[in-house]
Amino acid sequence: MLSEFSLIDRFFARRADAMGRRLEQGELGIGDDCALLAPRPREMMAISTDMLVEGRHFFPDIDPHALGHKALAVNLSDLAAMGAQPQGFTLAFALPEAREDWLSAFSDGLFELAERYGCDLIGGDTTAGPLNLCITVFGSVPPQLALRRDAAKPGDDIWISGTLGDARAGLGVIRGEWSAGETDAATFRRALERPEPRVELGLALRGIAHAALDISDGLAGDLLHILERSQLEARVDADAVPRSNALRRLPAEVQRRCTLAGGDDYELCFTAPVSARAAVEEAGHKVNLPLTRVGTINAPGPSANGPAIHWHDATGAPLTLTLQGFDHFHAD
Amino acid sequence: MLSEFSLIDRFFARRADAMGRRLEQGELGIGDDCALLAPRPREMMAISTDMLVEGRHFFPDIDPHALGHKALAVNLSDLAAMGAQPQGFTLAFALPEAREDWLSAFSDGLFELAERYGCDLIGGDTTAGPLNLCITVFGSVPPQLALRRDAAKPGDDIWISGTLGDARAGLGVIRGEWSAGETDAATFRRALERPEPRVELGLALRGIAHAALDISDGLAGDLLHILERSQLEARVDADAVPRSNALRRLPAEVQRRCTLAGGDDYELCFTAPVSARAAVEEAGHKVNLPLTRVGTINAPGPSANGPAIHWHDATGAPLTLTLQGFDHFHAD
Numbered sequence: 295m296l297s298e299f300s301l302i303d304r305f306f307a308r309r310a311d312a313m314g315r316r317l318e319q320g321e322l323g324i325g326d327d328c329a330l331l332a333p334r335p336r337e338m339m340a341i342s343t344d345m346l347v348e349g350r351h352f353f354p355d356i357d358p359h360a361l362g363h364k365a366l367a368v369n370l371s372d373l374a375a376m377g378a379q380p381q382g383f384t385l386a387f388a389l390p391e392a393r394e395d396w397l398s399a400f401s402d403g404l405f406e407l408a409e410r411y412g413c414d415l416i417g418g419d420t421t422a423g424p425l426n427l428c429i430t431v432f433g434s435v436p437p438q439l440a441l442r443r444d445a446a447k448p449g450d451d452i453w454i455s456g457t458l459g460d461a462r463a464g465l466g467v468i469r470g471e472w473s474a475g476e477t478d479a480a481t482f483r484r485a486l487e488r489p490e491p492r493v494e495l496g497l498a499l500r501g502i503a504h505a506a507l508d509i510s511d512g513l514a515g516d517l518l519h520i521l522e523r524s525q526l527e528a529r530v531d532a533d534a535v536p537r538s539n540a541l542r543r544l545p546a547e548v549q550r551r552c553t554l555a556g557g558d559d560y561e562l563c564f565t566a567p568v569s570a571r572a573a574v575e576e577a578g579h580k581v582n583l584p585l586t587r588v589g590t591i592n593a594p595g596p597s598a599n600g601p602a603i604h605w606h607d608a609t610g611a612p613l614t615l616t617l618q619g620f621d622h623f624h625a626d
Numbered sequence: 627m628l629s630e631f632s633l634i635d636r637f638f639a640r641r642a643d644a645m646g647r648r649l650e651q652g653e654l655g656i657g658d659d660c661a662l663l664a665p666r667p668r669e670m671m672a673i674s675t676d677m678l679v680e681g682r683h684f685f686p687d688i689d690p691h692a693l694g695h696k697a698l699a700v701n702l703s704d705l706a707a708m709g710a711q712p713q714g715f716t717l718a719f720a721l722p723e724a725r726e727d728w729l730s731a732f733s734d735g736l737f738e739l740a741e742r743y744g745c746d747l748i749g750g751d752t753t754a755g756p757l758n759l760c761i762t763v764f765g766s767v768p769p770q771l772a773l774r775r776d777a778a779k780p781g782d783d784i785w786i787s788g789t790l791g792d793a794r795a796g797l798g799v800i801r802g803e804w805s806a807g808e809t810d811a812a813t814f815r816r817a818l819e820r821p822e823p824r825v826e827l828g829l830a831l832r833g834i835a836h837a838a839l840d841i842s843d844g845l846a847g848d849l850l851h852i853l854e855r856s857q858l859e860a861r862v863d864a865d866a867v868p869r870s871n872a873l874r875r876l877p878a879e880v881q882r883r884c885t886l887a888g889g890d891d892y893e894l895c896f897t898a899p900v901s902a903r904a905a906v907e908e909a910g911h912k913v914n915l916p917l918t919r920v921g922t923i924n925a926p927g928p929s930a931n932g933p934a935i936h937w938h939d940a941t942g943a944p945l946t947l948t949l950q951g952f953d954h955f956h957a958d
Contacts, residue, residue, distance in 0.1 A: 320670060320769035325855065326776075327707035327839050328672035330769055333664060338652060339671060340660035341748065343762055345718035347755035375659035386677035386760045416673065419760075423679035428718045428751075428760035430675055437652035437662055444658075507659050523657065 301392050302420055305401040306385070310415040313405065317414060323382075329416035331382055333434040339381075340440065342372035343430040352487075353468070358396045360487040361427070362403025368510065369431035370411060370491035371560040375508040377441040377496045378433030380413035386430075388423030411493055441499060441506035441564065446524035450504055450565035450591040453574060455492050455583050457536045458513060460485035462556030463544060472548055478540035489560035498577035499564060506564035512555040514603065514615065517563055521591075521601030530589035532615070533608035554605075554615065565591050633724050634752055637733040638717070642747040645737065649746060655714075661748035663714055665766040671713075672772065674704035675762040684819075685800070690728045692819040693759070694735025700842065701763035702743060702823035703892040707840040709773040709828045710765030712745035720755030743825055773831060773838035773896065778856035782836055782897035782923040785906060787824055787915050789868045790845060792817035794888030795876060804880055810872035821892035830909035831896060838896035844887040846935065846947065849895055853923075853933030862921035864947070865940035886937075886947065897923050 307324045317323055322330040333339040346365050348354055366383065373380050385404070408415060413431070464482030466472050474482060492508070499506065505520045513535065521528055535553045542549065566574050571587075578585035594601075605613040639656045649655055654662040665671040678697050680686055698715065705712050717736070740747060745763070796814030798804050806814060824840070831838065837852045845867065853860055867885045874881065898906050903919075910917035926933075937945040 322769075322772070322774070326774055327704040328674040328710060328765070328772075330670040330672055330708075330767070330772060332670045338662040338664045339764075340662055341716065341762075341764070342660040343716040343718045343749060343751055343760070345720060345751045345753055345755075345758070345760060347720050347753050347758075350753055350755055372659040376662075378660060384673065384675040384762055386675045386762075388677060388679050388758060417675060419675055419677045421677055421679050421682055423682055423758065424756040426677070426679075426720060426755065426758045426760075428675070428677060428758075430673075430716055430718075430762040432671075432673070433660070435662070437654075440654075440660075440662060442654070442658055 301397065302418070305397045306415060306418065309401060309405055313409060313414060323414060323416045324418070329382070329384070331416060331432055336436060337434045338437045340373055340376045340378035340433040340435050341430065342369055343428065344368050344372070346427040348425040356487060358400040359403035362400040363407050363488050365427045365429055366404050366407050367489045367491045368560060369429045370407070370413065370493055371489065371508040371510070373431055373433035374492045374496035375441060375506050375562055376433065376435055377439060377500045377506070378435035379497060380411045380493060381432045381434055382414040382416040383408070383429050383431040384417040385415060386419040386428045388421050388426040390422070390425060439500040441496065441503055443505055443507055443520050444523035446505035446520050446526055446565040446591050447567065448526060448591055448593040450567055451571065451587050452517070452528060452530060452589040452591060453564050453566060454513070454536055454561060454586050454588050455495055456561045457538045457541070458509065458559045458561060459537050459541050459549065459552030459556045461489065461558035462552040463541055463548070466548070472544060474540070474544065478543060481538065481540040486558060489558065491560060492562045492583065494581040495562055495577065495583055498581050502570050502573045502577060503564040503566045506562055509559040509561050509563050510557060512557045513563060514554045517603055518601055520563070520565065521603070525594070525601070527592045527594050527598060527602050527604065528589055529592060529604045529606065531608060532605050532613055534586065534588045536584065536586040633729065634750070637729045638747060638750065641733060641737055645741060645746060655746060655748045656750070661714070661716070663748060663764055668768060669766045670769045672705055672708045672710035672765040672767050673762065674701055675760065676700050676704070678759040680757040688819060690731040691735035694732040695739050695820050697759045697761055698736050698739050699821050699823045700892060701761045702739070702745065702825055703821070703840040703842070705763055705765035706824045706828035707773060707838050707894055708765065708767055709771060709832045709838070710767035711829060712743045712825060713764045713766055714746040714748040715740070715761050715763040716749040717747060718751040718760040720753050720758040722754070722757060771832040773828065773835055775837055775839055775852050776855035778837035778852050778858055778897040778923045779899065780858060780923055780925040782899055783903065783919050784849070784860060784862060784921040784923060785896050785898060786845070786868055786893060786918050786920050787827055788893040789870045789873070790841065790891045790893060791869050791873050791881065791884030791888045793821065793890035794884040795873055795880070798880070804876060806872070806876065810875060813870065813872040818890060821890065823892060824894050824915065826913040827894055827909065827915055830912050834902050834905045834909060835896040835898045838894055841891040841893050841895050842889060844889045845895060846886045849935055850933055852895070852897065853935070857926065857933070859924045859926050859930060859934050859936065860921055861924060861936045861938065863940060864937050864945055866918065866920045868916065868918040
């Protein structure tokens, strides 16, 4: 058993030092009571925190390399949804035991992603306890360009990046809710364990998109957050929601469940004015990511009773969906 | 059982909104993918994170009001040790069940302390899981005035705020390692459960102290961090380390263990030049906190083998101590 300090030093602090390319004059990383970090001039710091618990956010047998990746990815995804440039993160974790092989693979997965985005590990905390990972991430964004949830406007298109539902499909395969061929199952599992934060897209959408968020709890629930904060309604074509070829091979009702109420997608859902369609398409090309229009934002009708999504299918026929987002205090 | 969203809204988001007096133009609190926060002009953001686990950092039967206080207090203590002005914090927690009475008391303890320091709750995350609290705290400090661990200078005095050891004495009483009268036991328990972050002192020491840290793992271990980072040695009078009258009523060897290797004190240990003694005393008066000189910082001797603390007693006789700081992967 390694002691706490040698463990931190070996797998995290020394590696953070070796990386340490982003810290600027006066900034300070691991090793003091606090880290010191500053947003870029005339920008603000975008801050988000996510806690991952074994059995709830990942399976006990998850590859620790994938876990290191995912723990940071879900946080970077929040920066992406704000249009913020990643700067650094803190990592606090509780571990039942300090196993070197586990920590080595976990820190590899974590730092490989951190290095791709120039996001420095600047501090943390470790303790013994049931496995729990809490990352807080810091980015920089000009406040007037931040992609806020309350910024949707009537008439905006609703866009989705990439495809939705593969992660939920993977969970269903693992749980035995449905089955898939070996290749498709691997695709789903990869989506579940190694989500890609859409950081470049978030940056490319600055000044183009109005509102944005990342889809972590399912489109149906997450889009409601934009509608609530913007006090608007939406009309969405459920059949237009983008999905992978692998997902298309599952039954239609499974596709709908996975794409609309799946969770763990970490794609961006954003709104942008009709006049910005060409600019949105160009942003998608620039970051090499398909972007799909799935609906429109509308002013609430006279009889509106809170924010609502009016779903329809490809023929325009209305759909009544009773889907809800993933709630951590309810069974999924 | 409350749902996650209504739980957050009722006990945290609405209360944070009601408080929300500190957020400035362009800043953003709870409810988006990220919060937006900026340090003061020409300052940097001081950032620290701490994770508290049941059975390790607090007992399962802890008063939830005290737990809410302590979870934030230990984080504010890190800002204090950096000389930073508190601005905000994020709270991520895992709970086995969402009990309203527990959450109500916990959030009361948390917000009462937050309001005292004008420190806004700006974001968070909640999940089901074994009880775990992770707070990340943000303050603002001019980088040239930050009280860094690597800033001690040969000849500096070593100072301690308040008294040390009461929290460890309280742990010993609970564990049956020693006993105390009812009043003293209550004093100890209060120190253990309701530590006071020395925020005002940290601010008052800007430009006066050289190095500083907060004593969370015991003076013997924590002072070593200053010595390691500053590449210096220390000479400390173990009998001069300040202690409460309650602690003085325990056996001498218990006093020594509690004051030097206690942990959970959250007092500041700092170094300052001899020429600043009057200024240090004045800072102590200003914040109404006793400050005690316990030793001096020295350049390493020619045969030095890493940082070392040379302990002596009140008569000047050398002491050999084998105390070590609290290590979360070893038994205490």
